Amino acid sequence: MKSKSGKRIGIFGFGCVGQGLHDVLQDNPHLEVARICVRDREKLRTLPSHSFTYNPQELLQDESIDLFAELISDPKEALQIVRQALEAGKTIISANKKMISENLTELVALQQEFGGTLLYEAAVCGSIPILRTLEAYYGNEPLQEVSGILNGSSNYILTKLDAEGLSYNEALAQAQALGFAEADPTLDVGGYDALHKISLIAAHAFGAVIKPEQVLRAGIQHIASRDVTLAQALGARIRLVASARLNKSNKLQLQVLPTLVFPSSELYYVEAEFNGVQLQARYAGDQFLKGRGAGSHPTGSAVWADVSAALAGYKYNYPKFKYNDEEQLKPVVLEEDDELKIYLRTTMPELLPELPWLELTSFGVDARAGQLVGTIRRKDLLLHLPALKQTIAFIAQLPVHVTAEQVINASGLVLEEAA
Numbered sequence: 001m002k003s004k005s006g007k008r009i010g011i012f013g014f015g016c017v018g019q020g021l022h023d024v025l026q027d028n029p030h031l032e033v034a035r036i037c038v039r040d041r042e043k044l045r046t047l048p049s050h051s052f053t054y055n056p057q058e059l060l061q062d063e064s065i066d067l068f069a070e071l072i073s074d075p076k077e078a079l080q081i082v083r084q085a086l087e088a089g090k091t092i093i094s095a096n097k098k099m100i101s102e103n104l105t106e107l108v109a110l111q112q113e114f115g116g117t118l119l120y121e122a123a124v125c126g127s128i129p130i131l132r133t134l135e136a137y138y139g140n141e142p143l144q145e146v147s148g149i150l151n152g153s154s155n156y157i158l159t160k161l162d163a164e165g166l167s168y169n170e171a172l173a174q175a176q177a178l179g180f181a182e183a184d185p186t187l188d189v190g191g192y193d194a195l196h197k198i199s200l201i202a203a204h205a206f207g208a209v210i211k212p213e214q215v216l217r218a219g220i221q222h223i224a225s226r227d228v229t230l231a232q233a234l235g236a237r238i239r240l241v242a243s244a245r246l247n248k249s250n251k252l253q254l255q256v257l258p259t260l261v262f263p264s265s266e267l268y269y270v271e272a273e274f275n276g277v278q279l280q281a282r283y284a285g286d287q288f289l290k291g292r293g294a295g296s297h298p299t300g301s302a303v304w305a306d307v308s309a310a311l312a313g314y315k316y317n318y319p320k321f322k323y324n325d326e327e328q329l330k331p332v333v334l335e336e337d338d339e340l341k342i343y344l345r346t347t348m349p350e351l352l353p354e355l356p357w358l359e360l361t362s363f364g365v366d367a368r369a370g371q372l373v374g375t376i377r378r379k380d381l382l383l384h385l386p387a388l389k390q391t392i393a394f395i396a397q398l399p400v401h402v403t404a405e406q407v408i409n410a411s412g413l414v415l416e417e418a419a
């Protein structure tokens with residue numbers, strides 16, 4: 001049966017987001033759900049069995065379907081589905097940040113070649129309309145910075161550590177029990193999820209298609225209450241901040257790092273599972289968007305917004321992309337020589353590698369708890385980060401105005417050694 005508007009949607013996935021979209025569509029009678037493709041034949045469903053198919057081709061080859069929503073948890077299969085839809089010149093909405101960020105060049109080329117449309121607002125910060133804002137509103141205006149808290153699971157954990165004094169493992173267990181974190185939380189707490197999102201933001205805000213290994217990334221897995229209380233003593237909170245920033249030499253600085261944020265920053269007030277994104281535009285100045293970055297209905301709402309926009313003919317223009325004469329995307333120059341001020345704590349100080357620190361102050365209560373404040377070039381930190389991570393180090397960025405002496409005072413320790 002056709003809906004009033006005569007449009008039909010095929011949905012892939014009926015998990016958290018797929019069910020959220022289905023719920024949202026109940027309030028919107030102008031679109032009929034054709035069928036839903038899932039994987040597990042044994043799973044109990046809230047809809048009758050004739051609503052489902054287990055064969056993606058039954059949706060992809062159904063000419064009565066006007067557009068698709070790809071909301072599955074398998075990035076490889078998701079790529080096959082999106083590819084096939086775009087090669088057929090169809091419209092598809094996806095929430096899969098990993099798949100899209102890792103294959104963006106190909107997915108843009110497929111749209112250009114076959115005339116199809118791919119929208120993916122839900123993939124970045126759930127209900128926050130950041131991509132549409134960057135595309136449609138800031139398509140022409142130069143941006144200086146887009147940064148924020150892009151991962152709700154890690155923000156929930158950091159908030160619990162800070163506000164309730166929970167241990168990392170207690171906070172993670174709570175986040176998992178409430179469905180804010182996966183059974184395997186690596187993508188979230190390791191900063192990979194935020195990396196996928198900042199990559200997509202960088203494409204729309206700065207025209208930069210980047211490889212994940214070019215981005216400085218550290219997660220929150222090794223945070224301890226000692227780091228949290230130190231930040232508190234400095235008047236700050238630790239947040240996992242992803243940022244893309246153009247510096248004075250017009251080079252892009254990209255990173256996902258635990259960062260000390262102070263009350264002067266909007267990010268200080270982003271709590272629990274919420275996300276927040278701040279924009280700095282050349283003429284408009286500063287703006288800040290905050291909202292639910294994940295969850296069934298908030299994410300379903302973002303997919304619905306894309307579905308509505310796509311039905312009205314909306315496409316991303318990638319207005320900041322620049323092409324050379326051979327119509328190949330010009331690479332954006334990334335900054336590697338800038339200096340970062342870093343706080344580091346490791347339980348294996350004896351294994352810390354020799355790094356080309358520009359400034360270094362190390363301290364700590366005993367051999368099991370080495371702490372340091374140091375300044376290092378981005379390229380050196382990128383190069384040595386894997387070795388540092390092997391020492392189970394917790395690493396956070398400090399604003400330049402915070403001095404090593406302030407950190408040591410905040411830690412309640414006596415300076416042991418300075419270099």
Ligand SMILES: NC(=O)c1ccc[n+]([C@@H]2O[C@H](COP(=O)([O-])OP(=O)(O)OC[C@H]3O[C@@H](n4cnc5c(N)ncnc54)[C@H](OP(=O)(O)O)[C@@H]3O)[C@@H](O)[C@H]2O)c1
Pocket residue numbers: 012013014015016017018037038039040041043071072073074077095096097122123126293294295296299
């Ligand atoms: N959860 C969020 O808040 C959120 C927010 C933003 C973006 N996303 C993204 O949205 C996507 C879906 O996430 P989710 O949280 O909804 O996942 P989920 O709850 O684990 O559900 C995944 C769904 O995908 C189906 N599926 C998995 N592999 C499949 C395959 N090969 N063929 C057909 N169906 C398959 C599963 O089928 P069965 O039901 O048969 O198992 C299930 O219905 C992911 O890309 C995720 O990164 C999620």
